[in-house]
Amino acid sequence: MISLIDLKRQYLSIKDEINKAVIETLESGNYILGETVEKFEKDICNYLGVNYAIGVANGTDALVISLKALGIGPQDEVITTPWTFFATAEAIVQVGAKPVFVDVDKDTYNIDVNQIESKITKNTKAILPVHIFGQPADMDPINDLAKKYNLFVIEDACQAFGSEYKNRKIGTLGDIACFSFFPTKNLGGFGDGGIIVTNKQEIAEKVRLLRQHGMKKKYYNEIIGFNSRLDAIQAAMLDVKLKYIDNWNKARRRIANAYKQNISLDKIILPYEKNGLKHIYHLFVLQYENRELIMKYLNENNISTGVYYPVPLHLTKALEYLGYKKGDFPIAEMLSTKTFAIPMFPELNENEINYIISKINMFGGK
Numbered sequence: 001m002i003s004l005i006d007l008k009r010q011y012l013s014i015k016d017e018i019n020k021a022v023i024e025t026l027e028s029g030n031y032i033l034g035e036t037v038e039k040f041e042k043d044i045c046n047y048l049g050v051n052y053a054i055g056v057a058n059g060t061d062a063l064v065i066s067l068k069a070l071g072i073g074p075q076d077e078v079i080t081t082p083w084t085f086f087a088t089a090e091a092i093v094q095v096g097a098k099p100v101f102v103d104v105d106k107d108t109y110n111i112d113v114n115q116i117e118s119k120i121t122k123n124t125k126a127i128l129p130v131h132i133f134g135q136p137a138d139m140d141p142i143n144d145l146a147k148k149y150n151l152f153v154i155e156d157a158c159q160a161f162g163s164e165y166k167n168r169k170i171g172t173l174g175d176i177a178c179f180s181f182f183p184t185k186n187l188g189g190f191g192d193g194g195i196i197v198t199n200k201q202e203i204a205e206k207v208r209l210l211r212q213h214g215m216k217k218k219y220y221n222e223i224i225g226f227n228s229r230l231d232a233i234q235a236a237m238l239d240v241k242l243k244y245i246d247n248w249n250k251a252r253r254r255i256a257n258a259y260k261q262n263i264s265l266d267k268i269i270l271p272y273e274k275n276g277l278k279h280i281y282h283l284f285v286l287q288y289e290n291r292e293l294i295m296k297y298l299n300e301n302n303i304s305t306g307v308y309y310p311v312p313l314h315l316t317k318a319l320e321y322l323g324y325k326k327g328d329f330p331i332a333e334m335l336s337t338k339t340f341a342i343p344m345f346p347e348l349n350e351n352e353i354n355y356i357i358s359k360i361n362m363f364g365g366k
């Protein structure tokens with residue numbers, strides 16, 4: 001069976017370095033935050049070209065803490081998309097604010113920038129674009145609107161480490177950005193982890209306070225915060241992986257190109273890559289009218305598939321109280337019935353790639 005992602009293969013490819021980093025951390029006697037995490041934070045700053053990076057416990061916390069750090073709370077509205085992982089909207093609700101959805105673009109699956117302005121009210125505090133599946137959202141018009149209406153821009157970059165928008169790295173384009181190191185993300189740890197990045201000192205200081213019980217100095221708590229720290233062992237392993245991320249992203253793009261150039265099944269819709277933007281294909285998501293049939297066929301041929309996402313967020317039970325209904329976001333709803341992912345990870349080999357392509361092209365169902 002070719003899995004959607006094979007985490008063990010990646011580990012085995014750098015096993016000695018990872019094991020060494022783990023043992024060094026174990027022997028250091030320091031297991032949460034500390035020097036190892038600081039070094040990783042610095043390396044992230046250098047990689048992205050950003051002033052501050054603050055490691056946290058996971059990507060969801062990164063979003064919650066970022067919203068809090070910007071002072072967003074009850075009565076406030078945050079504009080985002082319903083076509084994302086649940087955590088994006090969950091974080092907005094967790095700080096007491098209201099998610100306001102805007103439908104996505106039918107080609108990029110990212111927030112439709114032409115529909116944002118009509119959703120801005122006197123309560124809107126921020127726009128929270130998601131770089132979905134690794135495809136950068138259209139940040140220039142988002143930043144223009146934010147400037148015009150004095151809003152914050154929070155990037156949910158959890159699926160897009162190393163993606164680029166007009167030669168600028170994702171995560172450096174708004175006021176603050178959130179990354180997740182959940183194992184299946186394109187920069188994934190061996191457990192939970194996340195990081196918040198920003199160029200603004202004031203915001204960085206607030207984030208640092210919030211991640212650890214609102215204190216700079218132990219037992220001198222200044223505000224109510226969280227316990228959301230990055231483990232040293234995760235930071236040590238992620239620091240090893242950071243050296244490989246450009247090569248891995250290149251491999252993802254090479255596989256995506258092979259898929260795009262060779263999958264020729266009638267009526268299948270391939271992912272779109274906007275000119276001038278660098279998509280890193282965290283997931284390779286296709287559209288097909290009869291998704292269930294082709295997924296069943298691929299599974300019978302030992303090719304794993306997955307659905308991202310079967311329920312757009314405005315139709316989830318948890319967010320029912322917001323009052324949205326079916327038909328509110330036609331593109332997101334259409335995508336939720338037609339999209340499916342095929343295997344995508346840097347270590348996929350030529351034989352597997354060719355096999356997947358040929359099986360898709362041989363699909364005879366309708």
Ligand SMILES: *Cc1c(COP(=O)(O)O)cnc(C)c1O
Pocket residue numbers: 058059060061084085087088130156158159180181182192193194
């Ligand atoms: C994974 C993900 C998150 C949450 O990250 P965790 O580390 O799992 O908490 C948030 N937003 C998006 C778009 C994600 O894909």
